[in-house]
Amino acid sequence: MKKQGILLGVLALLALAGCSAHTQTAVPASQIKPQVQVTEPASDPGSLTIYSPLPESETSLYCSAFHKDTGIDVKCIYVSAGETVARLAAEQDAPKASVLLGGSADNYVQMRKDGLLEPYQSAELTDVPEAYLDVYGVWNPIYIGAICFVCNEDWFAQTGTPLPQCWDDLLSPALAGQVVLTSPETSGTAYTILATLVQLRGETAAWDYLRALDQNIGQYTKASTQSVDLVKTGDYAVGVVFYHDGRRAMLDGYPVSLHIPEDGTGYEIGACALIRGGPREEQQNARQFINWMTSPRGQECYIEAKSCRLPANSMARAADGLPALQDMNLIAYDLEWAGRNRSRLVDTFLHEVRGEP
Incomplete structure (x- = not known):
């Protein structure tokens, strides 16, 4: 009798468990809220x-x-x-x-x-x-950046003309029409050249030199990179530019050489x-x-x-x-003076050298 009572109790518990399992109510999928991880958008760096x-x-x-x-x-x-x-x-x-x-x-x-x-x-x-x-x-x-001469080596080799080493070498009759220069009206490079010559020689001598150089100028360009392009392709023999602009043409394989004026250059x-x-x-x-x-x-x-x-x-x-800068003959370039006198020197260049009113 005792064993029967235990057996009946176990069966009752199993029955209840089964009933409980079958009476659980499933939650509709439409009501289940997904667990979404919300992240703040990265701030726009602008x-x-x-x-x-x-x-x-x-x-x-x-x-x-x-x-x-x-x-x-x-x-x-x-x-x-x-x-x-x-x-x-x-x-x-x-x-x-x-x-x-x-x-x-x-x-x-x-x-x-x-x-x-x-x-x-x-x-x-x-x-x-x-x-x-x-x-x-x-x-x-x-x-x-220092001012230098960029020269087309093929032209100088073919004509036998000596490569320019100083400013006066650009006045050689052999270079008539073969020098390309930027205009200080549009180019920072050209203004550095202008201010360099004025500081190196004094205003009177600088204007005399630039008028003489104008006789050898084949073209005034708007930018120094244009001057380099015209020299590296052989359209002109020599240009006056910043060293870094000419150096790039050398790295690109063009037949050019660079020469820093021995009598002094600006930067x-x-x-x-x-x-x-x-x-x-x-x-x-x-x-x-x-x-x-x-x-x-x-x-x-x-x-x-x-x-x-x-x-x-x-x-x-x-x-x-x-x-290295210490290997160049750099003048004591006064950029404050150059900045203060820019408008006056450019106007004088256009009047005295280019003949504009």
């Missing part, structure tokens, strides 16, 4: 607009590298060095760009005087030699700066771009771009084969 007189092949590489590092989209608009002041003055009330990239600090001096630039100094400037810094704290140095400090009153939403990105461009990371992009520019940042690696 964009940046810059003006630059540098070749597009260079600026596109710099902007792409900056975008890769920061996610910031950069739009670069080409503006020649000679047109920069007029462009920024015309847009003074509502500038369309936030950063000016490249070109000689001579131009930046004039734009600083005209109130077109916003003072800003990158923290990366601690590794830039003091001689290249802006004492007014407006523009930031990013490269150095530029390439710069970048904030444009006063640029788009408000771009201001943080503009400062970040200047910080990047003054850093070793930004200036080592010169190597990949084959721009052959000498970095202003002493911690940045330079391309192989570039001459």
